[in-house]
Amino acid sequence: MPFDFDSLRPPSPFLNDSHRQWRDALRKFVERELMPHATEWDEAGAVPREVFTKAGAFGLLGAGYPEEYGGWREGYDRFHGIVTSEELARLGAGGVTAALMVHGIGLPPLIARGSDEMKARVAPAVLKGEKQISLAITEPDAGSDVAAISTRAERRGDLYIVNGSKTYITGGMTSHYFTTAVRTNGEGASGVSLLLIEADRKGVSRTPLKKQGWWASDTASIYFDNVEIPAENLIGGENQGFAGIMVNFNSERLGLASGATALSRVCIEEAANWAQRRKTFGKRLADHQVIRHKIAEMVQRVNTTTAYLEHCAWRVQNGEAPVADLCLLKVQASETLEFCARQAMQILGGGGYMRGGRIERIYREVRVNAIGGGSEEIMRDLAARQLGL
Ligand SMILES: Cc1cc2nc3c(=O)[nH]c(=O)nc-3n(C[C@H](O)[C@H](O)[C@H](O)COP(=O)(O)OP(=O)(O)OC[C@H]3O[C@@H](n4cnc5c(N)ncnc54)[C@H](O)[C@@H]3O)c2cc1C
Numbered sequence: 001m002p003f004d005f006d007s008l009r010p011p012s013p014f015l016n017d018s019h020r021q022w023r024d025a026l027r028k029f030v031e032r033e034l035m036p037h038a039t040e041w042d043e044a045g046a047v048p049r050e051v052f053t054k055a056g057a058f059g060l061l062g063a064g065y066p067e068e069y070g071g072w073r074e075g076y077d078r079f080h081g082i083v084t085s086e087e088l089a090r091l092g093a094g095g096v097t098a099a100l101m102v103h104g105i106g107l108p109p110l111i112a113r114g115s116d117e118m119k120a121r122v123a124p125a126v127l128k129g130e131k132q133i134s135l136a137i138t139e140p141d142a143g144s145d146v147a148a149i150s151t152r153a154e155r156r157g158d159l160y161i162v163n164g165s166k167t168y169i170t171g172g173m174t175s176h177y178f179t180t181a182v183r184t185n186g187e188g189a190s191g192v193s194l195l196l197i198e199a200d201r202k203g204v205s206r207t208p209l210k211k212q213g214w215w216a217s218d219t220a221s222i223y224f225d226n227v228e229i230p231a232e233n234l235i236g237g238e239n240q241g242f243a244g245i246m247v248n249f250n251s252e253r254l255g256l257a258s259g260a261t262a263l264s265r266v267c268i269e270e271a272a273n274w275a276q277r278r279k280t281f282g283k284r285l286a287d288h289q290v291i292r293h294k295i296a297e298m299v300q301r302v303n304t305t306t307a308y309l310e311h312c313a314w315r316v317q318n319g320e321a322p323v324a325d326l327c328l329l330k331v332q333a334s335e336t337l338e339f340c341a342r343q344a345m346q347i348l349g350g351g352g353y354m355r356g357g358r359i360e361r362i363y364r365e366v367r368v369n370a371i372g373g374g375s376e377e378i379m380r381d382l383a384a385r386q387l388g389l
Contacts, residue, residue: 001276002276003268003269003272003276004269005086005266008265008268008269008299008302009086009265009306010303010306010307012079012306012310014079014310014313015079015083018075018080019079019080019083022063022083022084023086023087026060026083026084026087027087027090029055029058029060030087030090030091033054033055033058034051034088034096035090038091038092038093038096038216039093039356041093041216042093042095042215042216043215043355043356045215045216045218046099046174046218047096047099047100047216047217051100051129052100052130052132053128053130054129055100055129056070056127056128056129056130057128057129059072060084060100061100061101061103061127061128062127063076063080063084064081065111065123065127066111066123069111069119069120069123069124069127070123070124070127070128071123071127077317078254078313078317079313079317081254081313082309082310082313085097085255085258085259085262086262086265088100088259088262089259089262089263089265089266090262090266092263092266092357092358092359092361092362093361094213094214094217094259094263094361094362094365094368095214095215095217095361095365096216096217097217097259098170098171098214098216098217099170099171099217099218102132102135102170102171102175102217103126103127103132103133104251104252104255105135105170105248105252105373106132106133106135106171106178106179107123107126107133107179108248108251109135109179109194109235109236109244109245110122110133110179110196110235111123112236112244112247113194113236113244114235114236118196118232118233118235122177125176126177131177132171132177133171133175133178133179134171134175134177134178135169135170135178135179136166136172136178136179136180136181136197136222137149137166137180137181137245138166138167138169139151139164139165139167140165140221144374144375144377144378146181146189146192146242147188147189147242149164149181149192150164150183151163151164151165151166151181151182151183152164152182152183152184153183153184153193153195153229154184158230158231159228159229159231160182160184160195160228160229160231160234161227161228162180162182162195162197162203162224162226162228162229163225163227164183165223165224166178166180166221166222167209167220167221167222168209168219168221169220169221169222170217170218170219171217171218171220172206172208172218172219172220172221172222173208173218173219173220175199176198176200177196177197177198177199178196178197178199178222179194179196179235180194180195180196180197181193181194181245182195182241184238184239185238185239190239190242191239192241192242192245193234193235193236193237193238193239193240193241194234194235194236194241194245195229195233195234195235196229196233196234196235197227197229197233198229201227202227202228203224203225203226203227203228204222204223204224204227205223205225206220206221206222206223207220207221207223208220209221211368212367212368213361213364213365214365214368247321249373249374250316250321250323250326252373253326253327253329253373253374253379254312254316254326256330256333256334256369256373257305257309257312257326257329257330257332258313258333259369260330260333260334260336260337261302261305261306261333261336261337263337263341263362263365263369264298264301264302264305264336264337264339264340264341265302266358266359266362267298267337267340267341267344267359267362268295268298268299268302268340268344270348270357270359271294271298271343271344271347271348271359272286272295274347274351275291275292275295275347278349291347294343295343295347297339297343298339298340298343298344301336301340302336302340304332304336305329305332305333305336308325308332309329311325312325312326323382323383324382324383324384324386324387327379327380327382327383327386328379328383330373330376330379331376331380333369334366334370334376335370335376337362337366337369338369338370341359341362341366342363344359344362344363345360345363
């Protein structure tokens with residue numbers, strides 16, 4: 001029996017016709033425009049610019065964003081977001097997804113807290129795929145400890161003067177805007193603001209970083225040397241940026257968890273199909289109990305994670321902010337992915353180790369899922385504190 005991505009997904013009580021229509025349309029777009037090129041783009045280290053405008057015209061970039069800026073959100077809910085993550089995960093190329101969807105972490109703070117003028121200035125071109133926006137929080141001396149950032153923005157008249165640096169920024173080399181965490185007051189969370197910084201401002205420079213996976217998505221260090229930014233580029237109130245960053249993290253974690261869960265399903269698809277074709281010692285791999293059990297355990301873990309994911313999404317959809325569960329879900333999803341990537345790689349044998357296949361790529365993307373958007377240790381600790389420990 002062929003194992004395909006769809007038959008591996010347990011029936012969901014949360015999905016309706018609108019989700020199914022979005023999935024059908026998006027799948028056609030992915031199969032036509034992205035799937036045939038995913039390996040080539042990952043190897044080349046970039047997604048061509050015209051793919052962004054195609055994704056914009058199709059409505060992928062604008063999904064969930066206000067209509068007045070060129071998005072669509074009539075009838076859109078968290079489960080459309082899960083469908084989007086799943087369909088993009090079928091590429092088995094997290095770098096392509098990270099490149100195309102980087103505005104998914106850079107734009108929401110601006111939409112939620114930016115001025116109307118700023119939203120009208122920035123959002124339409126981003127949602128059309130003509131411009132790109134990144135989220136710039138991490139610094140060489142402040143990763144997990146976001147409240148320790150030291151990039152300073154000093155107010156001088158109508159300007160902020162920005163000095164400091166950011167690192168590991170997705171889209172850092174190619175983005176036109178950075179939603180940037182800056183220090184506008186004393187130490188700690190209460191001195192952090194969010195500032196929109198245009199990449200072409202005098203004093204902004206950037207250098208590319210090479211990494212283990214996600215090759216299609218560029219990553220950079222960014223330097224700010226006396227960069228003058230108009231005060232109207234402040235996103236939300238001064239010294240109130242930390243709350244905005246935290247709210248953004250909730251959505252990012254749900255998105256990362258759904259992507260990791262779908263990648264885990266790709267691992268089962270590849271491993272189970274191979275196990276039914278490949279023969280060793282006179283029988284199919286799937287007929288060896290050890291291999292059968294590996295696949296059964298992958299299904300067991302992915303189905304468990306899917307149930308947790310959908311339950312968290314349902315709670316968020318109903319207005320809750322279940323921070324502890326979102327943190328634990330992210331850990332559950334990245335650990336599931338780590339397990340499934342290992343098992344799939346092992347079942348594929350030497351072939352799995354060869355470049356150009358989905359499993360080899362996914363295996364190299366495990367750690368970014370376990371670290372980016374909040375590492376497993378930090379997620380567990382935050383959850384424990386939220387639970388009152
Ligand atoms: C490919 C990639 C893309 C990224 N994209 C972006 C981006 O677009 N924008 C952005 O702002 N950032 C981005 N990041 C940065 C990412 O968010 C950070 O790497 C992450 O928050 C961890 O920070 P750090 O790397 O400085 O690790 P550290 O904070 O130095 O932690 C190192 C290790 O120590 C552990 N640790 C730290 N503190 C504790 C503690 N209190 N208790 C127990 N263990 C602890 C951590 O879990 C981790 O395992 C990206 C990272 C990667 C790898």
